[in-house]
Amino acid sequence: MSESLRYPSFRKMLHWSLWLLFNALALYLVVALYAQRQIAFALLGLVVTGIASYVFISRRTYAHRYIYPSLAGMLTFVIFPLLYTVGIGFTNYSGTNLLSFEQAQRYLLGQTYVAGDRYPFSLHDSEDGPRLRIDLGAQGVLVSPPLEGEPVQGEPLGLQPESEVSLGEPLPLRDVIKRRAELERWVLRSPEGELLRLYGLREMAEARPQYRLLGNGDLLDNRSGERLVANHEIGFYVDAEGHKVAPGFTVYTGLSNFARVLADPDIRQNFLQIFAWTVAFAGLTVLFTLVVGLTLASLLQWELVRGKPFYRLMLILPYAVPAFISILVFKGLFNQNFGEINLLLNGLFGIRPDWFSDPTLARCMILIVNTWLGYPYILLLCMGLLQAIPRDLYEASALDGAGPLDNLLRITLPLLIKPLAPLLIASFAFNFNNFVLITLLTRGGPDIIGATTPAGTTDLLVSYTYRIAFQDSGQNFALAAAIATLIFILVGAMAWLNLKLTKVKV
Numbered sequence: 001m002s003e004s005l006r007y008p009s010f011r012k013m014l015h016w017s018l019w020l021l022f023n024a025l026a027l028y029l030v031v032a033l034y035a036q037r038q039i040a041f042a043l044l045g046l047v048v049t050g051i052a053s054y055v056f057i058s059r060r061t062y063a064h065r066y067i068y069p070s071l072a073g074m075l076t077f078v079i080f081p082l083l084y085t086v087g088i089g090f091t092n093y094s095g096t097n098l099l100s101f102e103q104a105q106r107y108l109l110g111q112t113y114v115a116g117d118r119y120p121f122s123l124h125d126s127e128d129g130p131r132l133r134i135d136l137g138a139q140g141v142l143v144s145p146p147l148e149g150e151p152v153q154g155e156p157l158g159l160q161p162e163s164e165v166s167l168g169e170p171l172p173l174r175d176v177i178k179r180r181a182e183l184e185r186w187v188l189r190s191p192e193g194e195l196l197r198l199y200g201l202r203e204m205a206e207a208r209p210q211y212r213l214l215g216n217g218d219l220l221d222n223r224s225g226e227r228l229v230a231n232h233e234i235g236f237y238v239d240a241e242g243h244k245v246a247p248g249f250t251v252y253t254g255l256s257n258f259a260r261v262l263a264d265p266d267i268r269q270n271f272l273q274i275f276a277w278t279v280a281f282a283g284l285t286v287l288f289t290l291v292v293g294l295t296l297a298s299l300l301q302w303e304l305v306r307g308k309p310f311y312r313l314m315l316i317l318p319y320a321v322p323a324f325i326s327i328l329v330f331k332g333l334f335n336q337n338f339g340e341i342n343l344l345l346n347g348l349f350g351i352r353p354d355w356f357s358d359p360t361l362a363r364c365m366i367l368i369v370n371t372w373l374g375y376p377y378i379l380l381l382c383m384g385l386l387q388a389i390p391r392d393l394y395e396a397s398a399l400d401g402a403g404p405l406d407n408l409l410r411i412t413l414p415l416l417i418k419p420l421a422p423l424l425i426a427s428f429a430f431n432f433n434n435f436v437l438i439t440l441l442t443r444g445g446p447d448i449i450g451a452t453t454p455a456g457t458t459d460l461l462v463s464y465t466y467r468i469a470f471q472d473s474g475q476n477f478a479l480a481a482a483i484a485t486l487i488f489i490l491v492g493a494m495a496w497l498n499l500k501l502t503k504v505k506v
Contacts, residue, residue: 095475293378
C-alpha cells in the first residue's frame with residue numbers, strides 16, 4: 001500500500017485517539033467533581049465536554065470549532081457564574097449555613113465528649129514503629145502496639161506494660177503535631193476497658209460520640225438524652241426548645257431573599273437609597289466627564305492655541321496612571337486633618353470640610369475624583385470625533401451669524417451624540433459597578449444610621465452587596481446573591497432602554 005493511502009488512515013486514527021483521550025480525561029474530572037458532591041461544576045464539565053465532542057466530530061458544525069474556545073469561555077466564566085449566583089439567591093447559603101445536610105450531619109456525628117480522666121502521653125520511635133507511652137495513674141504506665149498500617153474499625157488496640165517494650169527517647173512536640181492526623185485515627189483500650197483517643201497534643205482521654213443517629217434522621221444527644229430534629233425550613237438541627245445547633249446546612253428558601261430585599265422595610269429603605277445614589281452617581285459621572293472632556297477637546301481644536309501636543313499629553317496623563325494610585329492620592333489630599341485641600345481651604349476661607357464624615361460632601365468628593373479619573377477617556381473620544389466633523393459646517397454657520405453656543409447645540413452635539421451614545425452607555429454601566437473607587441476612597445462610609453445590614457451613604461449597589469456577603473453581616477451570601485441578581489436585571493434593563501432611546505442598533 002502506498003504512503004498516500006496510509007496517511008489518511010493514520011490521521012484518522014490520531015484524530016480519534018486524541019478525541020478519546022480528551023473525553024476520558026474530561027469524564028474523569030466530571031466523576032471526581034460528582035464524587036466531591038460538586039454537582040453544579042460536574043454538570044458544567046459535562047456540558048462543555050459534550051458540546052466540544054459534538055462540534056469537533058460532526059461535519060455540520062465544522063466551522064464552529066474555531067469559535068468554540070470563546071463559547072466555552074463564555075459558558076465557564078460568564079453564564080455559569082451568573083446562573084450559580086442566581087441559584088444561591090434561592091437558598092439560605094451563608095456563614096452559618098455553608099454545609100450540605102449530609103455534611104452537617106456527618107460533622108455532628110463526629111463530635112465527641114470526654115467521659116473520664118485525661119492521661120498524659122508521649123510518642124516514641126521503637127524498632128517496630130511509633131508507639132505511645134501513656135501514664136494511666138493507678139493503672140500504671142502502659143505502651144501501645146506499633147501504630148503502623150490502617151486501624152481496624154471496631155477493634156481497639158490493647159496496651160501492654162512498659163517493661164515489656166524497649167522504647168527510645170520521646171519525640172519532640174513538633175513530631176506529634178506532624179503525625180496528629182494519623183494518631184487521631186487510633187483507638188486504644190485500657191486494662192479497665194476505657195476506649196482512649198487522642199485529646200489535644202499531650203493527653204489521651206476516653207472520648208465518646210456525643211450524638212447517635214436515629215432511624216428517621218434525627219440525632220440523640222448521648223450526654224443529655226435530648227433529641228435533635230432536622231428543621232429543613234431554617235437549615236439547622238434544633239432541640240425541643242427550638243434552639244439551633246451549629247453548624248447549619250443549606251436549604252432551598254424560594255423567593256424569601258428577594259422578598260426580604262423588596263418587602264423588609266429596613267432593607268428596602270437602604271436598598272432604594274443606595275440604588276438612587278448609584279443611578280445618580282453613574283449618570284452624573286457620565287455627564288461631568290462628557291462636559292469636561294468635550295470642553296477640553298474643543299479648546300484643543302482651537303487654532304490659536306499653541307503647544308497642543310504638550311497640552312494633549314498633560315490632559316491625557318491621568319488616564320495613564322493606575323486608578324488605584326490616583327484614588328489613594330486623592331484620599332490623602334482630602335484628609336480632613338492633614339490633607340492639602342483642607343489646609344488650602346482653611347488658609348483662604350477658614351473652613352475645614354468634613355469630606356469623609358458628611359454624606360453630601362463625601363458624595364461630592366467621590367464625583368470630583370471620578371470625574372478626574374474619567375474625563376481623559378471622553379477627551380480622547382471627542383478629539384477624534386471633532387476632527388471628523390466637516391469644517392464647512394462651522395464656516396456656513398459663521399456666515400449665518402451663529403455663535404459658539406449655537407455651533408455647540410446645533411452642529412457639534414447632534415453629530416457627536418450618536419457615535420458617543422454606545423460608549424456613554426458603557427461608561428454608565430461601568431460606573432454603576434465602580435467597586436474599586438468606593439472601596440479605596442470611602443469604604444461606603446459614612447454609614448447609614450440604624451441600618452440592619454451594613455450600608456453606607458456612599459455605597460453603590462455592588463459595594464453594598466460585597467459588604468453583605470463578606471463583611472459585617474455574618475457572610476449572608478444568599479442575600480448578596482439575590483441583590484446581585486436584581487442588579488443584573490436593573491443594569492440590563494437600563495442598558496436596553498438606553499439603547500432603544502438613542503436608537504442604537506443592537
